[in-house]
Amino acid sequence: MTRPLVLKNLRIVDPSRNLDEVGTIIVGHDGRILAAGADAQNQGAPDGAFVKDCTGLTAVPGLVDARVFVGEPGSEHRETFESASRAAAVGGVTTFIAMPDTDPVIDDIALVEFVKKTARDKAVVNVHPAAALTKGLAGEEMTEFGLLREAGAVCFTNGRRSIHDTLVLRRAMTYAREFGAVISLETRDKYLGANGVMHEGLLASWLGLAGIPRESEIIPLERDLRIAGLTKAAYHAAQISVPESAEAIRTARERGANVTCGISINNLALNENDIGEYRTFFKLSPPLRSEDDRVAMVEALADGTIDIVVSSHDPQDVDTKRLPFADAADGAIGLETLAAAALRLHHGGQVPLMRLIDAMSTRPAAIFGLDAGTLKPGAKADIAVLDLDEPWVLYKEAIVSRSKNTPFENARFTGRVVQTYVAGKLVHSA
């Protein structure tokens, strides 16, 4: 039982109904939405409801982040489900998918159950496990897709690694199709650019760093898309970073393949120049690309070629980041800044707000079959309330995540999450 809630006089942007209007959201005792929209404006409040006037604010379905690395089990000093979920709440993320790259790897029913149980007990937002596509992420033997799915795994991925063996990939996709499982992969060639640490080009050459050519992503992606077409499996390209990859996705769809794709917010908000003089917080995989690439990817997001935006939240500590650039680990935290960084694209007029929220909530929920991403009556009241115009600066001291490796330290944002509700319960308030 939750105390009923009424959020009045706010702008409601709900991509699941293509709705953008000023109205009221009413949440019932069961933590589900009773009404959300202009038509709810003059309905009475349920008994004992907490009524809040939200004039000037905007409500969107709670964000759904499909790519989050947590660190539990195995690296709890970097992040736990508890700390990650608090960071998520701050960022308006009410549901996230936890990657299986842990120690041990989430490739077994017991481990999927461990994630679900730990998250249920400790996390303040909804957490769904992704399971390893292959045992130990080794890229050789497939895991028990059916049983893992029944246990609660919402997709299958090889985490940070690509599947190099084409035959393994074909069999996994063929088998997974029968269970309706989504296969989500990152593509990086095993040889081409294998020792690379940043985008290949002039900047890498001056820095004396080995480069990662764009073909290193495109070649295995095109191969994966062919196999997706062959097997009719549901394939999701987890993180693309260059326009040629978006083009490949478009072409595969024209051929009738069931494929979707995502992009990290970092590849939409930053470029290779941000690395400056070897700043390891900007060492990411896929790497930050050129400004031309970034601009092209923003366009591909706006036109819907790119389905979803993820934070790629990847907590790293000083032991893995305070190293020479080539020796440092990839990854940056991002749950807390996902919405704010994405709003830059809204304020810049490059991506409409509706499409942005769709890409960070409604669409990922649909791709991975999650009960989220909508404010329609009957839906779970997972809500992010934004002040679209509030200016703020991200200071290191304010970071909630256990790790502090953000590429947005001291960055200026316009727009922040001021309230986050999970099943009608307030989990964050700024």
Place this chain on the structure above:
Amino acid sequence: MITFPHRHLLGIKGLTEQDITYLLDRADEAVQISRQREKKTSTLRGLTQINLFFEASTRTQSSFELAGKRLGADVMNMSVGNSSVKKGETLIDTAMTLNAMHPDVLVVRHSSAGAAALLAQKVSCSVVNAGDGQHEHPTQALLDALTIRRAKGKLSRIIVAICGDVLHSRVARSNILLLNQMGARVRVVAPATLLPSGIADMGVEVYHSMAEGLKDADVVMMLRLQRERMAGAFVPSVREYFHYYGLDAEKLKAAKEDALVMHPGPMNRGVEIASEIADGPQSVIEQQVEMGVAVRMAVMETLLLSQNQGPRL
């Protein structure tokens, strides 16, 4: 009057033409000291220099050691093996340990690009980059420039052909930056597999043939080709490499008659350079070694004497 506004020497990037000229002028004076019978001065008496080499290097390390000693500093050498310990941990941990001993200058060589810059953020003394991965090797570029300037009287408008493994060479990067800053015309001559991506935008003219690349050159600068890169990975064989890119008398004819032949050492005779050329009349390879000590004296003297004065970067 000290007019050098930098606290560290991490690379040629960031140095102005004036900065470079200043260092070369001081190095010219240091050459005189090294040629006297009494080579020791008291310029840096009481100051401590630590040479921290994560990558083995007999030549560069002894050059820095001698430079420090001739300036009267106390010099300590630390060679840290790269193999047994995790590189990064050693770098920061060792640096902090050494920093606690209050050195005045830390000379660092490391196999990772950016290592010297990272270290400079963590310690409270001056840092001199003695080579970081494939990034920069500023004192090598300065000693090359000094050698050229003393032989040719200037750096501007001379044609310098840098030949060989530019891709993996920090010496090439520092030289390209310095020579461009001083107004020289820089060419690179190499097979395409040994050139970095975007080379044409690095302020150089790109050639794949020695005959064309060396034409009318005032300076021919050869680079070392690492053994492990010769057999099939970047070039098919030593034989083929020497045939097309090894400097021999025939290829050298394309350059100006009085062109200088340079090499940062250690040389692979018969791979990138023929012995007769390395030991021939146009070779200034030994002068480069002499200028190395002078340039390093100038650099350390400048950094340390400017430490307590004026604004610095």
